[in-house]
Amino acid sequence: MATIDSTALPVDPSVGDLYERYRTMFLIRRFEEAAERQYKAARIGGYCHLSSGQEAVTVGAVAALEADDLLVTGYRCHGFALARGVPADAVMAELFGRAHGCAHGRGGSMHLLDVSRGYYGGWGIVGGQLPIATGMALSLVRRGAEQAVLCELGDGAVNMGAWHESLNLAAVWGLPVVFLVINNLYGMGTSVARASAETDLFKRAGSYRMEGERVDGDDLEEVEAAAGRLLAQARKERRPAVLEAVTYRYRGHSVADAGLAYRTKEEIEERRRKDPLVRTRELLEARGVPAEGLDAIEAEVEAEVEASVSFAERDAPPAVEHLAAGMYMPGSEEQFERMRPGSPFGEAELVFAGGLGE
Ligand SMILES: Cc1ncc(C[n+]2csc(CCOP(=O)(O)OP(=O)(O)O)c2C)c(N)n1
Ligand SMILES: [Mg+2]
Structure with missing residues (x-):
């Protein structure tokens, strides 16, 4: 497999971080396109939820984490694992249910995991990750560690009891946790407006005397700046917070959903015009990164994704006697x-x- 040496590309060092973020965003987009093809070819079992359109919030928020911070997410999690540095090979192998998958082939698409990188999953029950993240934040306090937990959830989780209980305890106990609400306007086929009496989801934080903020989730730099500030407050002052990032998922709820029964083609097209990948690439070009450099990095990423599919195909399934390992x-x-x-x-x-x- 040919790869291009990105270190040889003519990149202004002042835009190095942005360049890396763009690379990761592009990796997520291409990785999920490949995952959809593999799912449709019946090589991936179970469910498969794509996050195309949400790459800026995913990458921006993860970029704001320190190396020893902890990350907990819902089930739309391929991008989070990749952004946290889990190799594409290990993520694709997990989707295939193979032994060298990041959860040893036992988790699948919704239950990605890499504790070595502080990524504690990948949870399939809506809102199920909230008490877990809150408990992890409590454990950090008990150990006197200056670390924070970033807990991602969707707009569909903000009316669950677990949300209210977690926010209340986080505020009462002063826990270092930032709840990142990815508001992509729909929970399956139900719009936020139909499900939530208060559609400014960040305002819910006020009920718990917690800081709440809304950002444009398609603006990479805005997300990273807000997440960075709130995570620093959580780490140093043990102030929990809610960060709402408004974005859009281009694909259906899962690969099995065409995503057209509850929204119009025009709405999707309108949102695609604000594609965070295009926005970030334009930002890089405006800051002097030559288009050829970006084309080269895209070719490199495409090769990486292709290689991850070959890796997953070749990898063996986990041994049957190991299927329940770590569960009981x-x-x-x-x-x-x-x-x-x-x-x-x-x-x-x-x-x-x-x-x-x-
Ligand atoms: C407790 C529970 N109820 C219902 C479901 C089925 N379900 C899976 S995803 C989903 C919608 C969640 O939407 P949202 O939180 O907005 O996340 P998004 O899919 O938009 O990323 C539902 C109802 C579930 N997994 N868990
Ligand atoms: Mg949603």
Whole structure:
């Protein structure tokens, strides 16, 4: 596989960070396009939620994290894993359910994970990540660590009980957590306006006497600046916050949804005109980065994505005996024996007594 040495590209060092961010945004877009093709070819099982259109908020927010901060997200998480530095090979292998996937092939698209990079998942239950992130922030306080947790959620999670409970505890206990609400205007097919009485979602923070802020989620630099400021306050002053980033997902809710039943083609086209990738590329060009340099980095990324698909295809599935590894406490075997029909403990008779046969 040919790759291009990006270090040889003529890049002004003052735009180096932006250049790196753009590379990651482009990687996410191309990676997810490849994932969709593989899903449609039935090489990826389960669900597959793409984030095309949301790359600026994903990359901007992750760029604001320190190396030892912790990240927790919902299920639309391919971009978050890639932005946090999980190699494309490991993410694609996870989608394929292979042994060298970042969750050892046991998680799949919604449950990406890389604890070595402070990425604690990838959670499939809407709002399920909120108490987990809040508890992680409490553990940081207990250990006296100057670190913060960034917890991503969608607009569809802000009416869950777990949201209110988590925000309340974060405020009462002064926990170092920033709740990043990605408002992409829809939760599956339900618009924010139909689901939320207060559609300015950042204002919910006020109910908990917490700072709340809204940014243009398609403006990479605006997201990074706001996330950086709120995360620094969380780390140093233990002030939790809500950051709402307004953006748009171009594709359907999942690969199985065409995404047209609840919104018009015109709306999608209108939003695509503000594509964060185009905006960021234009920003780089305006700051003197030559178009050829950007074309070269795009070619390099495309090769990386292609290589990740080959890697996932070649990788083996996890061994069957390892499928439940990490899910249960050591010593749980006895409990499994008890759950099996015909078990040595005789519970099968208890479970089925008075059941089907009578
Ligand atoms: C507790 C729970 N209820 C329902 C679902 C089904 N479900 C999956 S995604 C989703 C919508 C979430 O929308 P949002 O939070 O806006 O995230 P987005 O899909 O826009 O990223 C729903 C209802 C679920 N996974 N968990
Ligand atoms: Mg949404």
